[in-house]
Amino acid sequence: MSLLSFYSHASNKIYGFIYEQGSNLPLSNVSIYDDNYGLLAISNTEGYYEFYSDQFTFNLIFSLEKRPLIERQVTINKDSQIDIKFPVLIEELSEVLITTKNRKTFELKRLKDVEGTSIYAGKKSEVILVSQSMANLASNNSRQIYSQIAGLNIYQNDDAGLQLHIGGRGLDPNRTSNFNTRQNGYDMSADVLGYPESYYSPPAEALEEIQIVRGAASLQYGTQFGGLVNFVLKKPIKNKSIEIVTRNTTGSYGLFTNFTSLSGTNKKFSYYTYINHKKGDGFRDNSKYDSTNSHMYLSYDFDSKTKLSSEISYLTYLAKQAGGLSDNMFNQNPIQSNRSRNWFELKWLLYNIKLEHKLSDNTNFSVNFFGLNSERNALGIRYNRVDQIDSGEERDLIKGDFNNYGFETRLLHNYTVLNKKSIFLFGLKYYKSSNSSIQGPGTNGSGANFDFQYEEYPFYNNQSNYNYPNLNVSLFTENIFYISDVFSITPGIRYENIRTESDGYFSQINFDGAGNVIFDNTVYENQIRKRSFLLFGLGSSYKPSKFIEMYANFSQNYRSVTFTDISIFNPAFVIDPDISDEKGYTMDLGVRGNKNKLISYDISLFHLFYNDRIGFTQIVSSDGNIKSQRGNVGDAVIYGVESIVDFNLNKLFIRDNNFILNYFINTSIIDSKYVKSEINGITGKRLEFVPKINIKTGAKLGYKNILLNIQYTYLSNQFTDSSNSIESNLSGVIGQIPSYDILDFSSSYKFKNYKLEFGVNNILDNNYFVRRATGYPGPGIIPSAPRNYYLTFEIKF
Numbered sequence: 029m030s031l032l033s034f035y036s037h038a039s040n041k042i043y044g045f046i047y048e049q050g051s052n053l054p055l056s057n058v059s060i061y062d063d064n065y066g067l068l069a070i071s072n073t074e075g076y077y078e079f080y081s082d083q084f085t086f087n088l089i090f091s092l093e094k095r096p097l098i099e100r101q102v103t104i105n106k107d108s109q110i111d112i113k114f115p116v117l118i119e120e121l122s123e124v125l126i127t128t129k130n131r132k133t134f135e136l137k138r139l140k141d142v143e144g145t146s147i148y149a150g151k152k153s154e155v156i157l158v159s160q161s162m163a164n165l166a167s168n169n170s171r172q173i174y175s176q177i178a179g180l181n182i183y184q185n186d187d188a189g190l191q192l193h194i195g196g197r198g199l200d201p202n203r204t205s206n207f208n209t210r211q212n213g214y215d216m217s218a219d220v221l222g223y224p225e226s227y228y229s230p231p232a233e234a235l236e237e238i239q240i241v242r243g244a245a246s247l248q249y250g251t252q253f254g255g256l257v258n259f260v261l262k263k264p265i266k267n268k269s270i271e272i273v274t275r276n277t278t279g280s281y282g283l284f285t286n287f288t289s290l291s292g293t294n295k296k297f298s299y300y301t302y303i304n305h306k307k308g309d310g311f312r313d314n315s316k317y318d319s320t321n322s323h324m325y326l327s328y329d330f331d332s333k334t335k336l337s338s339e340i341s342y343l344t345y346l347a348k349q350a351g352g353l354s355d356n357m358f359n360q361n362p363i364q365s366n367r368s369r370n371w372f373e374l375k376w377l378l379y380n381i382k383l384e385h386k387l388s389d390n391t392n393f394s395v396n397f398f399g400l401n402s403e404r405n406a407l408g409i410r411y412n413r414v415d416q417i418d419s420g421e422e423r424d425l426i427k428g429d430f431n432n433y434g435f436e437t438r439l440l441h442n443y444t445v446l447n448k449k450s451i452f453l454f455g456l457k458y459y460k461s462s463n464s465s466i467q468g469p470g471t472n473g474s475g476a477n478f479d480f481q482y483e484e485y486p487f488y489n490n491q492s493n494y495n496y497p498n499l500n501v502s503l504f505t506e507n508i509f510y511i512s513d514v515f516s517i518t519p520g521i522r523y524e525n526i527r528t529e530s531d532g533y534f535s536q537i538n539f540d541g542a543g544n545v546i547f548d549n550t551v552y553e554n555q556i557r558k559r560s561f562l563l564f565g566l567g568s569s570y571k572p573s574k575f576i577e578m579y580a581n582f583s584q585n586y587r588s589v590t591f592t593d594i595s596i597f598n599p600a601f602v603i604d605p606d607i608s609d610e611k612g613y614t615m616d617l618g619v620r621g622n623k624n625k626l627i628s629y630d631i632s633l634f635h636l637f638y639n640d641r642i643g644f645t646q647i648v649s650s651d652g653n654i655k656s657q658r659g660n661v662g663d664a665v666i667y668g669v670e671s672i673v674d675f676n677l678n679k680l681f682i683r684d685n686n687f688i689l690n691y692f693i694n695t696s697i698i699d700s701k702y703v704k705s706e707i708n709g710i711t712g713k714r715l716e717f718v719p720k721i722n723i724k725t726g727a728k729l730g731y732k733n734i735l736l737n738i739q740y741t742y743l744s745n746q747f748t749d750s751s752n753s754i755e756s757n758l759s760g761v762i763g764q765i766p767s768y769d770i771l772d773f774s775s776s777y778k779f780k781n782y783k784l785e786f787g788v789n790n791i792l793d794n795n796y797f798v799r800r801a802t803g804y805p806g807p808g809i810i811p812s813a814p815r816n817y818y819l820t821f822e823i824k825f
Contacts, residue, residue: 150567178670179696243614264298282309319345352808370408425470432461494532604659662705668698688730760808
């Protein structure tokens, strides 16, 4: 039997065999698509496929690697056999033809109503086909990779892409902490509840696609306001026992990366594995880095109904951190550094086992077991006044240890109500974590020594030791009701039971004017927070034709206080002891589709409401100094329009398959304000991290094996605190982020199994920054990279 992904309650059966022309050998792993329904089936080892439908007219597309697409327009009124013969294997398609084919296939399989055991109907969902993004993949250039996702605010402050920082709709981009981040469908952040920061990011060169579902993802994937970001890694190549791809990149500031992957399939067993090494000096003094990222995926198909897969990922890197800047320092020299002893180390292990089983033609089941064992160490000088010269004293050391595991089961069932198709999803997630955070004295040396020095510095001021055992059990369900052939509604509900605990101590040490200890006290704490609540959502979709869809959704969101909010001492700010969780909701209303395949678009309005949004305010401390305080600022709203429009100019003007000519414009216009606050002077202020105008636009030109891409990015100014401070403080944490624009160029040339890529980022060599860091790698302004170049050479065999 073939792998079926399309269901209908009617009995018309479409089936057939797929052969190679001339030899008549059966062809397996041929994907069969339809313009309306996406993926319908995949041929088995005998070349056989089948699917069922109540439709009468199809535009079938048959896709197989290294072969041109075959299209068939079919009209049926009974069971029908449709056999296909592919031309013989083409060893080399031009890069333009490959890109065009991949784009066509991508448009057919982009997130539809149901994927596997997930429901996307009525949600604002977006997919990035990474291999077609024409980005600097070697350095994970997020500005280019995410260029066609509307409204994203991106921190990009290193030239190697060691960490991913994306936000949107007023969400802090720091380590993508406001999204539920997943790799191949399982959690990858430090702690989904207590510390949802993603220090780990898979290399872009290993990615097939990136799936993004906005706030309405809270019902299925977690309660975050941002929604879901799921990194889908490349799958094992079919019809080959081994394929090796190696990519070497060199670039400005000592950049060198190597990415090597092995992939293959042997009968029912398949695998994909890679190793990615990066090193460089960085564009600032004191900013060198060395990173190794490895991964292995194994899969076994027992039969057409049952598949078992497992994977493991391990990232390790050591980076020297140049520290943050004040506004004056940035204006004098944006790439200067006065921190030569700051280091950051990461060790990140992810593992996963997944079972997928088709209980019947109407019912799919999956269970996903996952776990994480990781640590991150941050060492350095963090003076509140960032222009203060390093005196050579002991450094501040923070060590985090993260251990979590869990499982998620999903059952998706197709059924009928009053002769109308319906799809039901039920899921259960169990998540348990045991994490720790220790802060204390490091050495007074300059190397990357991550051992505490308690004996030498027993009265170091910033000492704490906390354990964070967290437990989360979630139940969720959604159901698609097809009211008619063109209209559906999708209600959903999620139940959350959360138990978070903070168990540990911190030190209180006071000195007299001569430096003698006059007060030494250890404060022990044990805080347990239990919450259980329901989240509701409703989505709808109207598809009057296969070229257009109108969608709307409403979904509640929730974000718990993280343990860094309550237990890490930071000289740049203080924590409000009464800080509490955030709650709210997200609404989307949009239209997406394409016009005669000349213009594709997704245009939407959104409204996001925050209750007790967490942010920074300015307070007068007990010593009379003005301090930044992190706590619940008040209730806020964010609203705006997001749009992405892509024009196929080749189809409009040139009409030659040897050419590609596309132009896109990605625009978001957003406004925001605090509508209620108990803090004076906040009501009516704009929210932090909300540029009113966010534009990315560009063009792609290709002829045969040559591809060229140019992209322009502009973001208007944004604030970093709730009082909308324009002038900075001594730490550089508070203040405006000025508007900035960037121009990027990338190109590629392919010859047989070889590929050459060249690009220039920040062509205009603008001095700008996108981040005021509250902690490491700051505090202070973290400048972004000046003009830089890269050159990549790829071999595939």
